[in-house]
Amino acid sequence: xxxxxxxxxxxxxxxxxxxxxxxxxxxxxxxxxxxxxxxxxxxxxxxxxxxxxxxxxxxxxxxxxxxxxxxxxxxxxxxxxxxxxxxxxxxxxxxxxxxxxxxxxxxxxxxxxxxxxxxxxxxxxxxxxxxxxxxxxxxxxxxxxxxxxxxxxxxxxxxxxxxxxxxxxxxxxxxxxxxxxxxxxxxxxxxxxxxxxxxxxxxxxxxxxxxxxxxxxxxxxxxxxxxxxxxxxxxxxxxxxxxxxxxxxxxxxxxxxxxxxxxxxxxxxxxxxxxxxxxxxxxxxxxxxx
Amino acid sequence: xxxxxxxxxxxxxxxxxxxxxxxxxxxxxxxxxxxxxxxxxxxxxxxxxxxxxxxxxxxxxxxxxxxxxxxxxxxxxxxxxxxxxxxxxxxxxxxxxxxxxxxxxxxxxxxxxxxxxxxxxxxxxxxxxxxxxxxxxxxxxxxxxxxxxxxxxxxxxxxxxxxxxxxxxxxxxxxxxxxxxxxxxxxxxxxxxxxxxxxxxxxxxxxxxxxxxxxxxxxxxxxxxxxxxxxxxxxxxxxxxxxxxxxxxxxxxxxxxxxxxxxxxxxxxxxxxxxxxxxxxxxxxxxxxx
Numbered sequence: 001x002x003x004x005x006x007x008x009x010x011x012x013x014x015x016x017x018x019x020x021x022x023x024x025x026x027x028x029x030x031x032x033x034x035x036x037x038x039x040x041x042x043x044x045x046x047x048x049x050x051x052x053x054x055x056x057x058x059x060x061x062x063x064x065x066x067x068x069x070x071x072x073x074x075x076x077x078x079x080x081x082x083x084x085x086x087x088x089x090x091x092x093x094x095x096x097x098x099x100x101x102x103x104x105x106x107x108x109x110x111x112x113x114x115x116x117x118x119x120x121x122x123x124x125x126x127x128x129x130x131x132x133x134x135x136x137x138x139x140x141x142x143x144x145x146x147x148x149x150x151x152x153x154x155x156x157x158x159x160x161x162x163x164x165x166x167x168x169x170x171x172x173x174x175x176x177x178x179x180x181x182x183x184x185x186x187x188x189x190x191x192x193x194x195x196x197x198x199x200x201x202x203x204x205x206x207x208x209x210x211x212x213x214x215x216x217x218x219x220x221x222x223x224x225x226x227x228x229x230x231x232x233x234x235x236x237x238x239x240x241x242x243x244x245x246x247x248x249x250x251x252x253x254x255x256x257x258x259x260x261x262x263x264x265x266x267x268x269x270x271x272x273x274x275x276x277x278x279x280x281x282x283x284x285x286x287x288x289x290x
Numbered sequence: 291x292x293x294x295x296x297x298x299x300x301x302x303x304x305x306x307x308x309x310x311x312x313x314x315x316x317x318x319x320x321x322x323x324x325x326x327x328x329x330x331x332x333x334x335x336x337x338x339x340x341x342x343x344x345x346x347x348x349x350x351x352x353x354x355x356x357x358x359x360x361x362x363x364x365x366x367x368x369x370x371x372x373x374x375x376x377x378x379x380x381x382x383x384x385x386x387x388x389x390x391x392x393x394x395x396x397x398x399x400x401x402x403x404x405x406x407x408x409x410x411x412x413x414x415x416x417x418x419x420x421x422x423x424x425x426x427x428x429x430x431x432x433x434x435x436x437x438x439x440x441x442x443x444x445x446x447x448x449x450x451x452x453x454x455x456x457x458x459x460x461x462x463x464x465x466x467x468x469x470x471x472x473x474x475x476x477x478x479x480x481x482x483x484x485x486x487x488x489x490x491x492x493x494x495x496x497x498x499x500x501x502x503x504x505x506x507x508x509x510x511x512x513x514x515x516x517x518x519x520x521x522x523x524x525x526x527x528x529x530x531x532x533x534x535x536x537x538x539x540x541x542x543x544x545x546x547x548x549x550x551x552x553x554x555x556x557x558x559x560x561x562x563x564x565x566x567x568x569x570x571x572x573x574x575x576x577x578x579x580x
Contacts, residue, residue: 018437022461023444026436077399080372082391101372102447105395106440109367109402113435116406120428130421137427138410145403146316147308150396154313157392171312 007057008043011065015118029099029107030114033072036090041213041285042067042184048281049185049202052273055192062124063136063187066115070144071180073111076104078153084235091230115140128191136187143183152176156241164242170211177217178210201270208264209282215257216286218243219250228290257286297347298333301355305408319389319397320404323362326380331503331575332357332474338571339475339492342563345482352414353426353477356405360434361470363401366394368443374525405430418481426477433473442466446531454532460501463534467507468500491560498554499572505547506576508533509540518580547576 012034019027043064050060079086079094080101087097096104118124119137142148152175159168185202194202220228221235222245245253264282268275302324309317333354340350369376369384370391377387386394408414409427432438442465449458475492484492510518511525512535535543554572558565 020437020441022458023441023448025448026441026444030436073399077395080395082370082372082395103444105367105370105372106443106447109363109398110436110440112399112402113431113438113440116431117428117435120424120431122425122428125421125424125428130419130424131415134410134415134420134424134427135412137424138407138412138415141403141406141410145407146320146400147310148403150400150403151310151313151316153396154316154393157396158313158315168312 004044004047004057005040007061008040008047008064008068011061012068015065015069015114025099025103026107026110029095029103030111032098033076033089033095033107034069034111036092038068038071038090039288040068042071042180044281045181045184045206045278046188048278049188049194050192051188052271052275052278053189053192053194053198054273055188055194056127059128059191060188062118062121062128063140063191064184066119066137066140067180067184067187069111069115069118070140070149070183073108073115074144074149074153074180076108076111080104083153086235088230112144132191132193136190139186139190140183143179143186148175148179148183152179159242162242166244166247169242169244169247173211173214174207177214178207181210181213182206197270201267204267205264205278205282208260208267209285212257212260212264212282213285215244215253215260216288218245219253219257220288220290221245223250224289230290254286261286294334294337294347295330297351298330298337298354298358301351302358305355305359305404315389315393316397316400319385319393320401322388323366323379323385323397324359324401326382328358328361328380329578330358332361332470334571335471335474335496335568336478338568339478339484340482341478342561342565342568343479343482343484343488344563345478345484346417349418349481350478352408352411352418353430353481354474356409356427356430357470357474357477359401359405359408360430360439360473363398363405364434364439364443364470366398366401370394373443376525402434422481422483426480429476429480430473433469433476438465438469438473442469449532452532456534456537459532459534459537463501463504464497467504468497471500471503472496487560491557494557495554495568495572498550498557499575502547502550502554502572503575505534505543505550506578508535509543509547510578510580511535513540514579544576551576 016027016031046060046064046067047057076095078084079089080096087094116137119133125133152172155172182203185206186199189199189202261282265279268278306317306321336350336354337347366385368374369379370386377384406427409423415423442462445462472493475496476489479489479492551572555569558568
């Protein structure tokens, strides 16, 4: 796991090492948020699923980094004043506090472009067959856009200050958080040339892990301290957001997260290789404190 | 030309015809700006270069639409209060005036994703070889991001209220406007399987046309009426932006635009087919009144 994390950090760094004199601030802004030290959950999933399908990790690396860049752009835009208006992220000032709203907006836009650039670069197309690269990048595009992550963000906006049903909240989570986790898992399988049965299993694992992850996120928002989280707590209550915690309470939510995690682990049974990492990875995600 | 325009309009419409009940407002917002009736300069260039390289127009269509979606997303984000803060666009209220800043931001984000989704969709990969699709989409990603269009927007921000040299303004235009026009031309050639010599010629044509286009844009900003333009005039002066008009005056700018247009036309000489459409297209761009 440590080796893979190192690979990811190094690759992310290399993609942002160039810096033109005339507008270096854009690179500073992009690097600031990419380097702010997330858990790299999504790229780790891409590499692990690739390995599980007997694929070459080097082939999956650009796709792993791409999904992290998309995640990072979404956080920058989410924090903007016209969205959640959050001043802090991961214990540091948000991108727009550090660089201004205009640069933060453009850094987010450029990170999305960079994600597709690195998946389809001449370098990537030397190590990964074009049909696999195109299919994987196409899946990420579909799952991060209007029918995926951004769609989930819009549902979230639609239900601000409005009571949402369990069905709506679940759909929102499946898109807002789940879609990108699904893209991460699927891309690992696709570049390794996995068959449809394995792609379905990876999608099932991703849906369960994504929902469990978001349940824990909502629970931590009410049970954690802002020091532990690196961002303000009770933000959902303050923003009058309907969450599953507000519907079911902390205990029932954790119970559901555990059940979903076991469903995720069960889905891994179609793979022949060693699934212990992905099983414990799913379990660790619901035991986390931040 | 009319046939190709029809093809583009129909295809753009079809990509946005789905509309989920739960968050249809996102589709409304995306469709509002995509349908606001631009001149479709970029997609027309993609189709024409494809035809000129003996390629199949149907193969180029998703790439033509993709570059228009990227252009549209950039306009939505450009108009936001934290950027140019423009209330009007093409004679209509800007996207954020009509739908709110949050939805406008996300509509822009989703349009960028949609561009990559349609270039790499299973449907596109049935009509276009994966290696060509991946190369074309990779070029668009590179040219619309930090080293291309977004880079140009950041240079623009850096020189607000600050005197910029001719070199800086030219570099800004080459990236901010030129990069996407270059992507449009190159993608048409790439999907048609053109060789390096033709790609270089298309890039040269695009650079010249892009700079000429922007020169005329800056001239129209001081010589046109807001009725003609469909947006406020004198915005560069009001925003204290350095433009080539402020450096050289209207007459010299139009002279340069004409010279660049002839250079663009000259670059077409390496193509064997009929270049008359692209030649007159370039000339019409500098004769336009809006």
